[in-house]
Amino acid sequence: MSQAELDTTQLLKGALDLAVLAVLAEGDSYGYDVVRRLRDNGLDHVGDASVYGTLRRLYQEGALNSYVVPSEEGPHRKYYGLNVRGKKTFEQSTRTWASFSKSLNQLLNGRNGHER
Amino acid sequence: MSQAELDTTQLLKGALDLAVLAVLAEGDSYGYDVVRRLRDNGLDHVGDASVYGTLRRLYQEGALNSYVVPSEEGPHRKYYGLNVRGKKTFEQSTRTWASFSKSLNQLLNGRNGHER
DNA sequence: TTGCGCTATCCCGCAATCCGTAGTACTCTC
DNA sequence: GAGAGTACTACGGATTGCGGGATAGCGCAA
Numbered sequence: 108m109s110q111a112e113l114d115t116t117q118l119l120k121g122a123l124d125l126a127v128l129a130v131l132a133e134g135d136s137y138g139y140d141v142v143r144r145l146r147d148n149g150l151d152h153v154g155d156a157s158v159y160g161t162l163r164r165l166y167q168e169g170a171l172n173s174y175v176v177p178s179e180e181g182p183h184r185k186y187y188g189l190n191v192r193g194k195k196t197f198e199q200s201t202r203t204w205a206s207f208s209k210s211l212n213q214l215l216n217g218r219n220g221h222e223r
Numbered sequence: 224m225s226q227a228e229l230d231t232t233q234l235l236k237g238a239l240d241l242a243v244l245a246v247l248a249e250g251d252s253y254g255y256d257v258v259r260r261l262r263d264n265g266l267d268h269v270g271d272a273s274v275y276g277t278l279r280r281l282y283q284e285g286a287l288n289s290y291v292v293p294s295e296e297g298p299h300r301k302y303y304g305l306n307v308r309g310k311k312t313f314e315q316s317t318r319t320w321a322s323f324s325k326s327l328n329q330l331l332n333g334r335n336g337h338e339r
Numbered sequence: 340t341t342g343c344g345c346t347a348t349c350c351c352g353c354a355a356t357c358c359g360t361a362g363t364a365c366t367c368t369c
Numbered sequence: 370g371a372g373a374g375t376a377c378t379a380c381g382g383a384t385t386g387c388g389g390g391a392t393a394g395c396g397c398a399a
Contacts, residue, residue, distance in 0.1 A: 114237065115319060115322075116237070118236075124384095138350095150323075153386095156351080160351095179394075182347065208324050209265070235358065236357055236358065253376090255376080270358065271359095273358050275376065275377060279377085298365060340399100342398090347395105356385085365376085367374085
């Protein structure tokens with residue numbers, strides 16, 4: 108079924124980075140928990156593998172540091188946290204997002220005139 | 224240059240559809256003009272080919288109607304406009320976007336009172 | 340105790356989607 | 370002929386989803 112409707116999946120493209128960074132900005136965390144928090148915040152269908160992949164990518168780009176915490180309740184947890192560079196990236200990305208969403212909302216509200 | 228910074232290019236993924244629909248919601252238009260309008264609204268680096276591709280995709284999905292306006296004064300212009308289905312798609316997409324951006328902003332602003 | 344299932348946790352590979360860049364082509368105007 | 374307006378194609382790059390797999394404790398039934 109191909110539909111013309113906008114899919115959140117597509118919107119996530121590119122924004123998942125920002126979402127993940129936002130979660131980590133509140134404190135170090137590990138993949139499984141990041142997924143949970145994203146879903147709690149409305150991004151209810153993020154794929155777990157996508158998050159793991161994003162974390163790994165951000166890590167390889169030098170935005171995150173990570174450390175493993177062995178757990179007695181299950182597999183080890185791989186924590187990730189923002190480092191200096193990560194915080195910069197986060198702020199930068201936040202600005203980009205703000206600017207972008209502003210532009211789009213502007214378009215949606217037909218320039219200026221009628222708002223609902 | 225591979226950077227960790229968020230690129231508007233990535234944010235556009237999936238949102239370009241919505242942006243284009245928004246432009247067309249203001250009135251019929253043709254590719255070259257849609258690009259110009261998008262850029263005028265802050266989306267300053269959308270690729271023209273991306274817009275053409277999006278228009279064709281939306282058309283093939285049955286959200287747009289189109290008609291060529293032959294001109295003796297220059298190349299023909301291929302106009303596109305929202306049809307009934309397109310309007311529905313537009314509204315639906317707008318809602319999806321609103322919900323999504325709300326979730327993301329919620330994440331960015333820390334969050335509002337949460338109990339667990 | 341052993342076996343089975345469930346949850347927590349991590350990761351890989353392939354398919355699907357979508358935007359950008361570069362290149363092509365045609366029509367006027369100067 | 371240079372340049373701007375206008376349209377489109379083809380290939381590549383980046384990113385998410387899905388399905389599957391692997392490890393580690395816990396609880397329960399036989």
